[in-house]
Amino acid sequence: MIKVGIVGGTGYTGVELLRLLANHSGVSVEVITSRSEEGVRIDDMYPNLRGHYDLQFTVPDVEALSECEAVFFATPHGVAMKMAPELVERGVKVIDLGADFRIKDLELWSQWYGMEHTSPELAAKAVYGLPEVNREAIKGAQMLACPGCYPTATQLGFLPLIENKLIDHRRLIADVKSGVSGAGRGANIGSLLCESSESMKAYAVAGHRHLPEIKQGLSEAAGRPVGLTFVPHLTPMIRGIHATLYGKLKDPTDGLQELFEARYADEPFVDVMPAGSHPETRSVKGANICRISVFRPQNDDTVVVLSAIDNLVKGAAGQAIQNMNIMFGLDEAEGLKHAGMMP
Template identity: 45%
Template sequence: MDKLHVSIVGGSGYTGSELLRLLVNHPYVEIDQITSRQDDGKNVTEIFPFLPNKIKNKFVHPDNVSFDKSDLIFFATPNGIAMNFAETLVSKGKRIIDLAADFRIKNIQLWEQWYGMKHACPKLVETAVYGLSELKKNEIKNAKIIANPGCYPTAIQLALYPLLNKKIINEQSIIIDAKSGISGAGKKNDDNLLMAEAYDNFNAYSVQGHRHEPEIEENLKEITNSKDIRALFVPHLLPMVRGIYASIYVDLTEDISEKELNSIYSVAYDQSIFVHFMGVNKIPKTKMVRGSNQCRISCFKRHKKLIILSTIDNLVKGAAGQAIQNLNIMFNFQEDAGLNYIPLNP
């Protein structure tokens, strides 16, 4: 079997390095090009000595790269980069998985409002597929462009989908209290991300509104055929490297037993390799998923409310892992190819 040739634009960041960590052991993939502006010409293993010797590539400057031999290109870049390459690559028959936000929101006016730039290829946004792997498999298979979901939206939507789909919660009173490890902010110069600032500290941010909020609302409406989902989302920064933990509060619209809750989630995810409903009244922990492509979910019923808990590794299921899962679906590989990692413990 001929291997699939893939390239990574933005290979020196956290999501880029995580893609490399996972792809080197993928049985059906060969890495073609890896771009980096600051590390142009350097051996990849010089920058990432944790990678095995099987990577012989050097970083290539994005202005000098050729994707002629690539079947698929990952964009592990800041927002606003992939959209400038997309039309040319798609016209050449290349397929794209964008780990940034360029294709996540169909409403272009809303996207431009939240991301503060004009979209370079709005027509391609119409045909791009939002790559929430467990819930969009049929669409992902034939997609030319995959909009890889954000890390927060992945954990949150997987937790909410079964309930919204069954129409048993008030879709206009969803409150989301979510936390992320520092790597979720990417590799950049920011005083707030320094160890001396982040260690032994905990805080909310973007309290007046976060750009993942419209992504969550728009895509949950689409996959559940709901008319007007409203989510109040407040993110927090945890003094840890990896992890997303979402605590979600919703109002029940009908009385439902714990047995029925177990059934709803089990039916939704009983065929899933990576999403695990632990049962009601269980506590997911970030170490249950650290370094893996897994998502752990549980819920508690209190009075007429539900508290839903969901955790993922932001760099794996929240980024590189889900991107590779989408690649596997696109090319009809085993869904867990290159992703069969047990979570790290301790």
């Protein structure tokens, strides 16, 4: 059994890690931390986990975490980069669900996150954990940066087109909607039921922190810098991300459906839907799956890709576990074979 620790176990991604790992046959969760909830039992805070864990939240402690083989950081940015170096030095595999190690250009990272990066050496070694792109590098990783939710849905949708140089890489558009859980569990007026229900709004149109991460991944796939307009929206649902992605085809042609099917034929967690389908967020709720469909409306030169994920699973905790499985040589789908929850 792989001994696992989780730093930051009280947020939505932390409890989602606990929910998914409860059914993982190869993992034992040994440590769960929270400074604010020290001494509180997991099942007192999350009664859905009654019978699955007999653990209390503890204050983060490097000595205790070093007894684990893998440690997940489900924490705000700025936390993992302070603790991860010592854990890595002690031989622990670290999987950061936050943003500390996603962007390689640390000056750019500092511009978007408003603080100096304190672990540049580890950042240089970190592997970006999008399995559909970096599976081989993930196998040997000790420090892994789990992609953000918006970047996961957006990159998976654009990748077949970018890799095959079929669209104008300078004029990409991502119109993406997210459920309220993407804002986290902390008290926030904007995510209160009365504020977010029966309403939808765009936000961060001038620039969102996930923009440089998405551009980094797509630029690597394109072999040159891409131009991207990324507009996120808050929608009145708890979970889910729906990305509507637009590109201009260089040479309008048929065969896009076959292109996507071929690109993801061997990917266990990407489902290219039949031609003409429209993926729904409810079909991926609770599941570690990205459902994609591709269209060329009116047979014109615009391609539209629809990409749907659960922001807490394939966009966070599920993808982190998928990466852990790869890192330890386990079945990639272990603990992640849940079907989506409908209705």
